[in-house]
Amino acid sequence: MPKAIHLIVACSENRVIGRHGGLPWSIPEDTQFFQDKTRGHTVIMGSRSFGEWPSCVRERDVIVITQDPEKLPAGVNSAAGLTGALALAQSLRGDIFLCGGQRVYEEGLAHGDVLHLTLVHTTIDDGDTFFPDWRKHFTRETARRESRDDRWRYTFLTLAR
Numbered sequence: 001m002p003k004a005i006h007l008i009v010a011c012s013e014n015r016v017i018g019r020h021g022g023l024p025w026s027i028p029e030d031t032q033f034f035q036d037k038t039r040g041h042t043v044i045m046g047s048r049s050f051g052e053w054p055s056c057v058r059e060r061d062v063i064v065i066t067q068d069p070e071k072l073p074a075g076v077n078s079a080a081g082l083t084g085a086l087a088l089a090q091s092l093r094g095d096i097f098l099c100g101g102q103r104v105y106e107e108g109l110a111h112g113d114v115l116h117l118t119l120v121h122t123t124i125d126d127g128d129t130f131f132p133d134w135r136k137h138f139t140r141e142t143a144r145r146e147s148r149d150d151r152w153r154y155t156f157l158t159l160a161r
């Protein structure tokens, strides 16, 4: 049976996910959530996202999408595109998590079974990387939890098709 495919992302109200090569926020509770959800599973990400978080290989199987696999550390799986990454992920650990960036999410939206969305209740005006509009694809909310820290207010949403 094919594995479940999850998309996992934190985005602002105007769907920004990144700015200047990093996250527009630092939310420890969301980082922890992301790490806990993906631990023991297979994560698929673009090469820039992997560059920000190379230590993810310790507790999960990783597939990096890139045209330059020779630039990756030895032993890291790679694929030239999302189709190849999804095929390879079938033989690796646990469920499949699509972890960004923008193109992985855009192409992955059609494949995902579950969306774990941390909606950060802010508007980022100078964002440069975006999550696609998910609302037509993921219409059913199966879980919701509101939270906040000193700086940010955010909602953990789980959505199904």
Ligand SMILES: NC(=O)c1ccc[n+]([C@@H]2O[C@H](COP(=O)([O-])OP(=O)(O)OC[C@H]3O[C@@H](n4cnc5c(N)ncnc54)[C@H](OP(=O)(O)O)[C@@H]3O)[C@@H](O)[C@H]2O)c1
Binding pocket: 008, 009, 010, 011, 016, 017, 018, 019, 020, 021, 022, 023, 045, 046, 047, 048, 049, 050, 052, 065, 066, 067, 068, 080, 081, 082, 099, 100, 101, 102, 103, 104, 107, 129
């Ligand atoms: N908020 C969140 O949840 C979240 C999650 C992830 C990332 N981010 C943010 O997003 C930004 C990084 O994302 P990004 O979109 O700029 O980069 P990215 O997707 O991480 O990496 C882009 C590179 O990955 C490869 N690639 C990605 N998708 C591909 C595809 N479908 N087919 C072929 N190659 C593909 C290409 O690699 P090569 O050039 O190596 O060939 C491309 O240059 C950062 O600001 C990061 O902090 C946020």
